[in-house]
Amino acid sequence: MAGGSVGNASSSGSHSVVRVVVAGDRGTGKSSLIASAASESFPENVPPVLPPTRLPADFFPDRIPVTLIDTSSSLENRAKLNEELKRADAVVLTYACDQPLTLSRLNTHWLHELRRLEVKVPVVVVGCKLDLREERDTMNLEQVMSPIMQKFREIETCIECSAANLIQVPEVFYYAQKAVLHPTGPLFDQENQCLRDRCRRALRRIFILCDHDLDGALNDAELNEFQVKCFNAPLQPAEIVGVKRVVHEKVPAGVNQLGLTLTGFLYLHALFIEKGRIETTWAVLRKFGYDDDLKLRDDFLPVPSKRASDQSVELTSEAVEFLTGVFRLFDTDNDEVLQPSELDELFCTAPESPWYEAPYKDAAERTDRGEVSLNGFLSQWALMTSLDPQLSLANLVYIGYGGDPNSALRVTRKRSIDRKKQRTERNVFQCFVFGPKSAEKSSVLNTLLGRPFFKNNSTTGDRYAVNVVDQLGGSKKIVILREIPEDGVKKFLNNKEFLAACDVAIFVYDSSDEKSWKKSKDLLLEVARHGEESSYGVPCLLIAAKDDLDPHPVAVNDSVKVSQKLGIEDPIPLSKNIFSRIISAAEHPHLSIPETETGRNRKQYRHLVNQSLIFVSIGAAVAVAGLAAYRAYAARRSSSS
Structure with a gap:
């Protein structure tokens, strides 16, 4: 794996032009530096501040044009300078080699100023007027800049140049452009001198994709194929031998009798970065579809974009079959559950495990030890597909889905059409759970998950629970419950399309408490009116919670009257099998839709x-x-x- 230069713009991230702002003390040579780079000669008369100067696309190998912005450091132009710095893709900070004070000013003023302005872009420190430094004034640039670079990690590199003698002038802006197109930060931890976790995960996935015979090593043919794919040039046999020798000398586990191991593959990329060839690793990552955040680009994820608000997205049978196979593969001890460590291993080629944060954390059925059954595993994927189809598809690809990405997801029919046809073809039903706080709505979610209590890790107040529900006849449907906070209902109903994503609306009340029933009734009527006004009427069910306590007569009698008046089912006790009733209501979307006066x-x-x-x-x-x-x-x- 010899690497190579990036040959086209598509391999250079999302930038169509790189904007480099040149700043520094007055008289440090900013304008002369820009003019020399643009004209490839030293101009005799340079204005105090140059207009924006463009270096053409063919100026550097990446073939991305660079716009150079000259600035004034005078107080009257401070606002303009700050504005330009905030718009920069990279900043070149200059000092004059014949004026040591300007170098110390970088540490005492300029770098602090960038942080104050929250300018979070790569910085290249440039010593201008190298030709004017006295010969006896020798300076070890690395020794001087090392402590500054330790303090200010945003500094990518330091270089000294002479605009008058045209020494290292193009290199200044090449390094600035390179820092933007091939940033070090996402890939490499400078402090600990190692690859960052997300970079390791991406490279691990690439290694597995290239290991066609799945023997845990890249043989010579696989190495060569990888080289051609990424750099359009094969490796010579002597180069392959040389690569393996370098790896084996530093990390013996990086090579075995079968070829280059994952350890060796990762070591090579760390070596490229340490040697200043970070563009090599970026070329590999971008060839396999990664963006600057080390996530797959949108063009690698053909998620259906044109869908109505009352359509949902589900996994296809092909994707479910793949996930079932993945579950079996990673269930190494054959105990019918995935342990947390096995789940971590499953997602080791994704940027991170997608289920550690809300709304996915604790949304599916798990054992006390955090183990996930196959039903819980498939339910979690169904929830992710429903809420964020792009994230779901991306993670399918990360963990090795080899089919056409277009075949992984399907868009369901509109709910309005389902109502007209009086049936639905959906396999996943999303249900909104309404009710006052005292009704303990979470008990419905607990029941679905088989838990005595429900953990709420969401900061938004929304909670989700999802599980597979077995039907008579052996069919399986997935139910997603979304708990709607009582104090958030009005805000949600201000959105005309709020109910478009809902298959069944559930209204929970404490059957032993009259006040709880009245609040739930008000919510039911409010949602019913919203459904009529928005044309997104949905089946509604009343759930009588705490039915083990003495029922309140008013709650019992009035709830039956309201149900009959609205044309929906009578209240269902929570202790009954409510989920088969929920699925029945979802499968017959023309029924149980409340109708107000x-x-x-x-x-x-x-x-x-x-x-x-x-x-x-x-x-x-x-x-x-x-x-x-x-x-x-x-x-x-x-x-x-």
Whole structure:
């Protein structure tokens, strides 16, 4: 793996042009540096501040144009300087080699100023006027800059140049451009001198993809294929031998009798970066679809973008079959569950495990030791696919989904069409759980997960629970419960399309508490009105919680009356099998949709208007036919006379 230069713009990240701002004390040679780079000669007369200067795309190997921004350090131009620094992709800080004070000013002023302005871009420190430094004034640049670079990690490199003698002038802006297009920060921890975790994970995935025979090593043919894919040039046999020798000398475990191991592969990339050839590693990462954040680019993830708000996204049977196989593969002890360590190993080629944060953390069924069953595993994927299809598809690809990415996800039919056809083809149902705080809505989520309590790690107040529910006849459906905070309902209902993502709305109340029932009833009526006004009416179910306590007579009687008046099912005790009832309501989306008095009047009015329009259209048709008959009769009379 000899590496190579990046040959096209698509391999250089998302930048179409790199904006480099040149700053520093007055008289340090900023303008002369820019003018010399642009003209490749030393101009005699340079204005105090140059206008923006563009270096063409073919100026550097990456073929990305660079715009150089000159600045003034005077107090009256401070606002303009700050504005330019905040728009920079990279900053070149200059000092004059013949003025030592300007070098110390970088440490005491300029670098602190960049941090104050929160300018978080690569910095290249440049000593100008190298030709004016006295010969006896020798300075070890590395020795002087090392402690400064330790303090200010944003400094990518230091270089000294002479605009008058054209010494290392293009290199200044090459390093600045390189720092933007091939940043060190995401790949390498300078302090600990090692690859960052996300970089290791990406390279590990690439190694596995290139290890076609899955023997844990890249043989000569696989190494050569990798080299051609990334750099469009094969390795000579002597080069392969040389690469292996270098690796074996430093890390013996990096090479075995089969070829280059993962340890050796990672060592080589760390070596490239340490030797200043970070563009080699970036070329590899970008060839395999990674962006500057070491995540797969959008063009590698064909997620269906055109879908209505009442359509959802599910995994296809092909993707579910793949995930089932992955579960079996990583269940190394065959105990029918994945331990946390096995889950970590499964996601070791992803940027990170996607299930450690809300809303996924604790949303699926797990044992006390954090183990996940196959049902819990597939449920978690269903939840991620429903909430964030792109994240789900990306993680499928990270863990080795080899099929066409287009075949992994499917968009469901619109809920409005499901209602007309009176059936649905969905396998995953998302249900919103409403109710007052006193009703203990979380008990419904607990029941789905088989837990005595529910952990809430969400900072937004929303909670999710998801699980597979077995149906009569052996079919399986996945139910996602989303708990809606009582104090957030009004905010949610301000969004006209809030209910579009909901298959069934569940209203929980404490059957032993009249106040709890009244609050839940108010929420039900509010949601019903919203559904009628937004045309996103959804099946609604009432769930009577705490049914082991003495029921309150008003809650019992009034809840039945309200159900009948709205045209929905009678309340269901939580102790019953509520999830089969939930699935039944979701599978028959035309039923159990509450109808308020206002909704009925509106519906009756539309019916009358439609009837009137039909009557008018029939009357108009009769009139037109009569007129035509009269004209025919008049024409016959005229011809006979």
